[in-house]
Amino acid sequence: MFKKFKIPDATIGRLSMYSRYLIEADKKGITTVSSQHIAKATGVTPAQVRKDLAYFGEFGTRGVGYNSRELYNYIMKILGLNKQWSVAIVGAGNLGRALSQYKGFNQRGFNISCIFDNDPKKIGKKISNINIYSFDSLAEKVKDFNIKLGIIAVPASAAQEVADKLVKAGVRGIINFAPVNITVEENIILRRVDLAAQLEYLTYYLEEI
């Protein structure tokens, strides 16, 4: 049905933005939106919006636009967000703790099921009702909770080891917050988020002047 062929990575990020606008529009009672409206709200061009949507089907009506609610539902389905996802966070440091409490995940259907750490002082404790388990029990818990998504929030030196553990346990998609390149087998989806690099992007441009 959907996902006929290779589509740009950036499209997926934009779909996420579109869906956020659409749910807001729907809440406000705006039943029909145009690519123009979506574009303005999300900071892209109208042609880009139409192109992005066209990868997956024909959701609009010529001369009219798109039905907000309907398009929202389509996009959520395309993104795989028409169900709940269990997520494991590895690393109960500052970042891991913050991510485990981050409301933005829940709002989009992500459920942080458990946290893993190797610090005996942290194991057995909870972070806002989420249990912290040892690395040793990772495989077991990942299976118990049917976790397919993992977030790596450990120091760079431990990131590869953690990734290997997650994959072995059955995790299929990983976000790596450690500032290091890690490798996984081909059928695992890996994404790297480098927080310091984001600031460096800013300083690069600021230094120019």
Place this chain on the structure above:
Amino acid sequence: MFKKFKIPDATIGRLSMYSRYLIEADKKGITTVSSQHIAKATGVTPAQVRKDLAYFGEFGTRGVGYNSRELYNYIMKILGLNKQWSVAIVGAGNLGRALSQYKGFNQRGFNISCIFDNDPKKIGKKISNINIYSFDSLAEKVKDFNIKLGIIAVPASAAQEVADKLVKAGVRGIINFAPVNITVEENIILRRVDLAAQLEYLTYYLEEI
């Protein structure tokens, strides 16, 4: 000297990765590295490494490679990291608190100078020695600390207002963690980091199967 013309955004992110590898290599006593080495460590192609570096000059020696320490220094200078940067975080929620304690920023020369929030219960308190100030004192503190970089970690509904405040106070670069599109005047560098969208990227690909 550097930054002759428009270079790909992605190049900047890769420079950041290269520099991290180079400092490690230098620590291990590896004085000379090839584009091959850098590529392998950072998960890109050797041609990409050479192309990225070539935007800024000729740092290598044909037949030999690059001097680790020297190339590291060049890259850090290109990224504007040959000095300390003061950063303000707006929003003392989970994310703001975590970011203010995140070691990765300090390691790269970023100094979180202060945190802003509008919750009276938080104002006046500290997060690991960093003061939390009210929104009202933002302009004053940004000037006092000579802050040029801001991190927005407030709810989506407040993000635009905060951005405007930061810009007005003299901040030149902004990272927006709120899941909403905000706009700033043209000479301000804006970067959006959408954490939930990262997970959605994973679920998109996992649903395909």
Place this chain on the structure above:
DNA sequence: AATTGTGAACCTCTTCACAGCT
């Protein structure tokens, strides 16, 4: 022999412009 630096080829993504519907 090894490795850089780079023009050209290639590939990917975005924008344009307009036919096709309502």
Place this chain on the structure above:
DNA sequence: AGCTGTGAAGAGGTTCACAATT
């Protein structure tokens, strides 16, 4: 008249392949 859907054109980024250099 207004807006979508899309082939074609354009822009941008990556890889190739090889001359230049040590």
